[in-house]
Amino acid sequence: MRNHLLSPQGQFPAASLGRRLAAMLYDAFLSIALMMVVTLLYQQVALRLFYGSEALKAVAESGGLDRDPILATLLLFSLFGFFAKFWTHNGQTLGMQVWGVRVQNPDGKAIDLWQALLRFLIAILSWLALGLGFWWMLWDKQKRTWHDIYSESQVVHLPKNIHKK
Numbered sequence: 001m002r003n004h005l006l007s008p009q010g011q012f013p014a015a016s017l018g019r020r021l022a023a024m025l026y027d028a029f030l031s032i033a034l035m036m037v038v039t040l041l042y043q044q045v046a047l048r049l050f051y052g053s054e055a056l057k058a059v060a061e062s063g064g065l066d067r068d069p070i071l072a073t074l075l076l077f078s079l080f081g082f083f084a085k086f087w088t089h090n091g092q093t094l095g096m097q098v099w100g101v102r103v104q105n106p107d108g109k110a111i112d113l114w115q116a117l118l119r120f121l122i123a124i125l126s127w128l129a130l131g132l133g134f135w136w137m138l139w140d141k142q143k144r145t146w147h148d149i150y151s152e153s154q155v156v157h158l159p160k161n162i163h164k165k
Contacts, residue, residue, distance in 0.1 A: 003109045006091045006102065012156035014143035015101040017134065019157060026095030031079055038078045042071050084116040100158045115151040122147035 043065065047056050059065060086093040091102040091110055103119070105111055111119070126133020126146050133146030140149075148154055 003105070003112055005108055006104055006110055008158065009108050012102075012158055014137075015155045015157040016143075017137055019099045019101050020134070020137075020145075020155060023093070023095035023099040023101055026098055027083075027093045028095075030094055031082065034078055034082055035075050038074055039071060042074055080117070080120050083120055084113060087111055087116045087119065088113060100160060101155055102158055103153055103155050105153055111151065111153050115153055118151040119147040119153065122150045 043056075047059075047065075051059060065071075083093060086096075087103050088110055091104050096102060103111060105115075122133065123145075126136075137143045137145045137148075142154075144154065
């Protein structure tokens with residue numbers, strides 16, 4: 001389903017910064033849970049099979065698991081997968097559904113995987129710049145963040161009275 005039309009259709013206003021931040025907070029809890037599960041599976045299943053129980057215990061006690069680039073990569077990929085699946089499928093993560101916001105192309109179609117990747121990476125940069133990429137929407141005439149601009153997408157507020165199909 002590449003760039004399929006999202007439902008409901010219509011002209012919707014840009015989502016406010018408050019709604020976006022509320023949805024992000026909700027999704028942050030889900031992201032933490034996802035990272036905990038991925039870490040558990042990696043350290044308690046994959047590494048246990050690779051090292052064995054006693055050797056894994058020794059590696060952990062020596063601090064060998066404190067900075068694991070494989071785990072960091074798995075976490076980054078799993079977080080991207082989480083967001084990309086929701087954004088490209090129905091335009092909403094679970095937090096976005098709760099707060100009535102949706103990411104879409106200006107024509108009302110779902111974003112593609114490339115746009116999702118751009119949104120994900122630029123959003124990380126926005127946070128690293130002390131949130132400046134998010135605050136940018138307060139000065140942008142179209143209320144766009146950095147990741148909206150670079151991914152050529154928009155985040156809209158869906159009214160409560162519109163029912164989804």
